[in-house]
Amino acid sequence: xxxxxxxxxxxxxxxxxxxxxxxxxALVVVFTALGLALHGSTGQGTATFQRGDSFAMIGLGVxxxxxxxxxxxxxxxxxxxxxxVRNVLGSYNLPWEVVRAxxxxxxxxxxxxxxxxxxxxxxxxxxxxxxxxxxxxxxALRALHDASRRQPAAS
Numbered sequence: 001x002x003x004x005x006x007x008x009x010x011x012x013x014x015x016x017x018x019x020x021x022x023x024x025x026a027l028v029v030v031f032t033a034l035g036l037a038l039h040g041s042t043g044q045g046t047a048t049f050q051r052g053d054s055f056a057m058i059g060l061g062v063x064x065x066x067x068x069x070x071x072x073x074x075x076x077x078x079x080x081x082x083x084x085v086r087n088v089l090g091s092y093n094l095p096w097e098v099v100r101a102x103x104x105x106x107x108x109x110x111x112x113x114x115x116x117x118x119x120x121x122x123x124x125x126x127x128x129x130x131x132x133x134x135x136x137x138x139x140a141l142r143a144l145h146d147a148s149r150r151q152p153a154a155s
Contacts, residue, residue, distance in 0.1 A: 031061020096148035
């Protein structure tokens with residue numbers, strides 16, 4: 001989960017990535033099977049399933065798998081200058097000066113950054129289901145945050 005070299009920390013979720021890489025192909029297989037099974041009458045009237053309907057079902061499965069795989073891109077990268085958070089759809093590049101605290105509240109599904117303007121930035125890469133690896137990641141981020149506060153301001 002954490003890769004450190006010279007005050008650089010990279011954090012990625014473990015279980016979330018495994019689940020996504022299992023669910024995405026399974027979704028494609030299920031929708032492909034459904035698409036291939038579509039033939040004959042729709043059940044009412046004279047409408048019938050066409051070849052295009054089968055391709056559409058397979059396409060929906062591929063589209064759904066791609067959406068699931070978006071969750072594999074989440075990552076937190078930090079050094080003594082700041083923290084970069086990449087979530088499912090958005091990214092944040094924050095200097096440590098704007099961060100008040102690194103939080104991992106009891107019962108929360110993931111950690112977050114509390115900013116000085118009382119905004120919370122979720123860090124989906126630090127999942128509670130990763131247990132000790134997530135705790136170690138939060139500790140590493142807190143250590144970098146503390147180290148950045150002890151450094152004299154650059155002129």
